[in-house]
Amino acid sequence: MVERVFISPSKYVQGRNAIDKIGGYLKGIAKTAVVIADQTVWKIAGHKVVHELKKENISAEEVVFNGEASRDEFERIAGIARNAGATIVVGIGGGKTLDTAKAVSDQLNGYTVIVPTTASTDAPTSALSVVYSNEGVFENYRFYKKNPDLVLVDTKIIAEAPPRLLASGIADALATWVEARSVISKGGKTMAGGVSTIAAEAIAERCEEVLFEYAHLAYKSVQAKVVTPALEAVVEANTLLSGLGFESGGLAAAHAIHNGFTALQGEIHQLTHGEKVAFGTLVQLTLEKRSLEEIEQYIGFYISLGLPVTLEDIKLAGASREDIIKVAEAASIEEETIHNAFQITADEVADAIIAADQYARAFKEKYQQ
Numbered sequence: 001m002v003e004r005v006f007i008s009p010s011k012y013v014q015g016r017n018a019i020d021k022i023g024g025y026l027k028g029i030a031k032t033a034v035v036i037a038d039q040t041v042w043k044i045a046g047h048k049v050v051h052e053l054k055k056e057n058i059s060a061e062e063v064v065f066n067g068e069a070s071r072d073e074f075e076r077i078a079g080i081a082r083n084a085g086a087t088i089v090v091g092i093g094g095g096k097t098l099d100t101a102k103a104v105s106d107q108l109n110g111y112t113v114i115v116p117t118t119a120s121t122d123a124p125t126s127a128l129s130v131v132y133s134n135e136g137v138f139e140n141y142r143f144y145k146k147n148p149d150l151v152l153v154d155t156k157i158i159a160e161a162p163p164r165l166l167a168s169g170i171a172d173a174l175a176t177w178v179e180a181r182s183v184i185s186k187g188g189k190t191m192a193g194g195v196s197t198i199a200a201e202a203i204a205e206r207c208e209e210v211l212f213e214y215a216h217l218a219y220k221s222v223q224a225k226v227v228t229p230a231l232e233a234v235v236e237a238n239t240l241l242s243g244l245g246f247e248s249g250g251l252a253a254a255h256a257i258h259n260g261f262t263a264l265q266g267e268i269h270q271l272t273h274g275e276k277v278a279f280g281t282l283v284q285l286t287l288e289k290r291s292l293e294e295i296e297q298y299i300g301f302y303i304s305l306g307l308p309v310t311l312e313d314i315k316l317a318g319a320s321r322e323d324i325i326k327v328a329e330a331a332s333i334e335e336e337t338i339h340n341a342f343q344i345t346a347d348e349v350a351d352a353i354i355a356a357d358q359y360a361r362a363f364k365e366k367y368q369q
């Protein structure tokens, strides 16, 4: 029998100006931290975090993240952290920075602190990193023995991040219930290393409900750069509910197809993780033989948030059948999560990709003329 497994970060804190309190949460943990953020995020939140740490006599080794969550980058930063004697690892920024901080902390046996500055993915809470080549092609998932010790989400900072990033996080989070319910119904394995729990199932389902209720209001809030109760709800859905829901509830086709897309070259690399996951979710719904009404509900929702729904939208207007097969093959390799819920061949996946594109084009013709 396969055991039920549920995992989560030790502490999750979310609210307006939450970052001001980071020193209090880390007081007495250790004397030296390595703080990782990219150039943009150093200005938005990095220096503020370092300032708050200093107040509690925690010194900070400041590292500029180079933009890719790759093995080389993990090694480079782990080396800097070791030389500095850092035992607290603070990652500030988007999913790739946070995944890098987790990898570095694992190597140091450190205390992991995750500070997302946009609700663009459900990376913050999980005990894994998605590893890419230096060129941005998906390589593998790297699993750790523990989830982050502290996830600190400042909704004031997130309200001022680009709306496109929030929409991307909504798409990533909308995949959570679609994928988890498919894995649960097949008794498949989750990213936590067992089968799902009632807890993870409830969280994943609630995640979708919150998004259908509040995503638009939250998107408008970020367009106006203000913190609202709707934004707080959606930030929690994108980050905590989706994070726990995907990790202990299961990933399936949507994310495998996302990973497949990274195998292609060209403009598709300009799309965010969540944008590719949105299309992947439509493909999964296609594979599940969902009704027209249900699929249109998702397509309409994505379009209203400026998310891509067609191959043209994801910069693959001119993709050949060969390209689509390449994506489908990468999505169907033995290790991929698609097999947690589907018994399927690359050919069937390729056909579903083309069908999902056709459905979305038909929707646009029907409603947008």
Ligand SMILES: NC(=O)c1ccc[n+]([C@@H]2O[C@H](COP(=O)([O-])OP(=O)(O)OC[C@H]3O[C@@H](n4cnc5c(N)ncnc54)[C@H](O)[C@@H]3O)[C@@H](O)[C@H]2O)c1
Binding pocket: 038, 040, 041, 044, 069, 093, 094, 095, 096, 097, 099, 117, 118, 120, 121, 122, 123, 124, 126, 128, 129, 130, 157, 158, 160, 161, 162, 165, 168, 172, 272, 273, 274
């Ligand atoms: N480990 C997991 O569980 C998990 C889950 C989901 C996604 N992921 C990974 O996360 C990555 C995607 O993350 P992403 O979509 O955040 O992209 P990203 O990390 O590549 O980039 C985010 C971008 O947003 C910018 N940014 C961040 N905060 C900002 C702010 N407040 N204002 C302005 N700009 C800001 C950053 O400078 C960066 O350029 C992928 O590698 C994906 O595989 C991992």
Ligand SMILES: [Zn+2]
Binding pocket: 121, 122, 172, 255, 273, 277
């Ligand atoms: Zn994702």
